[in-house]
Amino acid sequence: MNQVMKHTRQGKVAKEVKANRVILSLVALVIGFLIVFSYRHTISEEEPATRNDREWARNIELHERLVEIEERNNELQRELIEKQRQIIALEFEIASEEEIFEEQARELETLRKYLGKVPVRGEGIIVSLDDSEYDPGADDINQFLVHEHHVLGVVNELFTAGAEAVAINGKRLTARSYIVCNGPVINVDGENFPAPFVIAAIGKAEVLEKALLIQGGIRDQLVDDNIVVIIEKKNEIIIDPVF
Amino acid sequence: MWLPILGLIIGMAIGLLADIHIPAEYSNYLSLAVLAALDSLVGGIRAYLQNIYDETVFVSGFFFNILLAIGLAFIGVYIGVDLYLAAVFAFGFRLFQNMAIIRRILIAKWSFRKKNKNS
Numbered sequence: 006m007n008q009v010m011k012h013t014r015q016g017k018v019a020k021e022v023k024a025n026r027v028i029l030s031l032v033a034l035v036i037g038f039l040i041v042f043s044y045r046h047t048i049s050e051e052e053p054a055t056r057n058d059r060e061w062a063r064n065i066e067l068h069e070r071l072v073e074i075e076e077r078n079n080e081l082q083r084e085l086i087e088k089q090r091q092i093i094a095l096e097f098e099i100a101s102e103e104e105i106f107e108e109q110a111r112e113l114e115t116l117r118k119y120l121g122k123v124p125v126r127g128e129g130i131i132v133s134l135d136d137s138e139y140d141p142g143a144d145d146i147n148q149f150l151v152h153e154h155h156v157l158g159v160v161n162e163l164f165t166a167g168a169e170a171v172a173i174n175g176k177r178l179t180a181r182s183y184i185v186c187n188g189p190v191i192n193v194d195g196e197n198f199p200a201p202f203v204i205a206a207i208g209k210a211e212v213l214e215k216a217l218l219i220q221g222g223i224r225d226q227l228v229d230d231n232i233v234v235i236i237e238k239k240n241e242i243i244i245d246p247v248f
Numbered sequence: 249m250w251l252p253i254l255g256l257i258i259g260m261a262i263g264l265l266a267d268i269h270i271p272a273e274y275s276n277y278l279s280l281a282v283l284a285a286l287d288s289l290v291g292g293i294r295a296y297l298q299n300i301y302d303e304t305v306f307v308s309g310f311f312f313n314i315l316l317a318i319g320l321a322f323i324g325v326y327i328g329v330d331l332y333l334a335a336v337f338a339f340g341f342r343l344f345q346n347m348a349i350i351r352r353i354l355i356a357k358w359s360f361r362k363k364n365k366n367s
Contacts, residue, residue, distance in 0.1 A: 025303055026251040026252065027251070028303065028307050029251070029252045029255070030251045030252045030254065030255030031255060031307075032252075032255075032289070032306075032307060032310050033252040033253070033255040033256040033259065034256065034258055034259035034262075035259060035285065035310075035311075036256065036259065036285050036286070036289060037255070037256040037257065037258070037259025037260040037262075037263065038259035038260070038262050038263040038266075039263070039278075039281055039282045039285050040260070040263070040282060040285075041259070041260045041262075041263030041264055042263040042266070042268070042278070043279060043281075043282045044263075045263060045264065046270065046275060046278055047275075049269070
């Protein structure tokens, strides 16, 4: 049938051509495949371009997000700086408050010392007042005794000179202390003490001593009243608290 | 005559339906293969019109040219010379030449037939 077709359609030329249809078909198949595949390949290659467009859009989007995040970052950083400044201000405040606390604590300590609520230790002086030897020739026994006003004078002088703590015969004096005459004894804060009276005072020993030894001062007055006065400087005196 | 057309259609169908993906760097080879195939085809048509068509030469040339062009481009990539350009040039040149020859032959046949009719 092929031969017939060849003869009728291509006439003379077909005789010389031994065209094997099968092989020609194979060639046509390959050509068709190649062309179409190449076409499809070109089309699919254009896709990356569109993908590029998409990538571009994505890029822009990401870039915008990056800018956004960076702006947010800047904002947060500014906030952080602001907060740090606040913290520094607060710290300064706390520091000054602490200073105040410290001062107050120190003041409290001092006040406690004055109140006699804490034991006090330090340099100071000890003043002993004693009745003098009785002289039978004298007419008044009072001339030889230590009176409460003598003790008061010494105590006042010591406090005036800056004594931090004073004790009479180990009895700590506070702001509410009292000294009264009670016949042959002296009553300090409700406790009776006979002579001799040992007055311990903590403070600058030098100053306290000088204060007592002023000319015409308390020492001279005591001596005039025939009282035996012993003034002793000590490097360390401990005065117990009173409750 | 129908069988080659059927083959063409089947080839197109395979090309359309086949889900083959080749990397972008091989697209040069593909275009070269297409060019070689077209060149062989046109060459075959020309030989047919000039009555010097030989099936063995045509078929072997068809496949051999494709493989040679691809091989040449492949080697060119590896030795750093754009040999595929040479193949494109040669095939393109021959394609146009063959086309021109086919055109002349067809024109000659047409004018010969016309003259015969007139006379």
